[in-house]
Amino acid sequence: MRRINIENLQSNMIVARNIYNSEGRILLSSGVILSESYIERLHSLGIASVYVKDEIIGDIDIPEVISEKNRIETVKIVRQTFQTLELNHKLNVRQIKDTVNNLIDELLYNSNVLVNLTDIRSFDDYTFAHSVNVCLLSLMTGVTLNYDSHKLIELGIGALLHDIGKIKINKEILNKDDDLTRQEYLDIKKHAYNGFEILRKYSDISLLSAHIAYQHHERWNGTGYPRSLTGTDIHAYGRIVAVADVYDALLADRPYRSSYSVSQAIAILQRMGGTYLDPRCMTALIANVAVYPIGSIVELSSGVIGVVVDTNKKMPTRPIVRVINSRNKDRVNAFHEVDLSKMSTIMIVRALNNKDI
16 A cells, blocks of 8 residues: 555545544545545545555555554544543543553564554644654654663653643644744744643653653754753653654644655654754664655665565664566566565665656
8 A cells, every 4th residue: 555645646546544533433444445525525624645555565464563443542532631631621640641551562562563654644633643653653762762661651641742732722823724923833832831831730640741741842952942951951751752743743744735755754853863853862763663664665776666565673774675677667577575684785775656666
């Protein structure tokens, strides 16, 4: 399957992955044949891209770091948490802790799995799905940095709730698809302090977890907000979540731009490392991401073109590739696979899209 922008969807394409809303309801099921009315409906719901089946890529099993069921349930819980806090001014801390523990257990069980897929979310549901992704990426980074269970729970709670302060920000500003005015930008920046003020009032939430909400927009060189902290004056949890926050934002479709590819997002992170982001945290996060996700179409230095069919966590840039086109770009009669981790002289030179094959 491949992810395709909604503007490029066509009738008769087949949906390859269920599309959910933040309440856990299926908007469109895997296997559905797209029609113009379905495409128009997705567009009206703010869905910017969809996974569709691809004859060239075929049916490749793509492992996930957590199950689809757990991800959807966690997004639903985050939505409920935001809404309950906004309406009743109360957090269900026990539910949040149980949710984070469930994520940690599943991540540790799937510790050899790299992040391959980007979730599909509507513009209106962005904050909820983003919160879950930032939590997952932060926890995986913490595992790579050898955090114990206590630290992982503190990190996970703060990461899952890092944007909780947005409940006090005008929704029209949050969802605006145009440039923000100076005052609107100043208003949005308040969510960091708002989140800290909300979380620190709960004695059963660690103050360090609360500081994640406060510090996730601080930058390594002091150009962040709200306090312009620098380097290790920013708590390690805040530095981890800052990297995860930026990375997931780059991969998301937004009203004002399409998502970046994984390789583009990683390249941006690497440029930011040591300037805006803690380089150690940045490196630890990237170690958990499939640079060339399963299903990616790539060109090898030998001149052939293939599809990534499996990843290698110890060598993320050297996956297993199924060759589909020869050096002269003709389709091969029989596919064969190349394990780049065992071939020092061949490497991926660039990622392609379906228009290139």
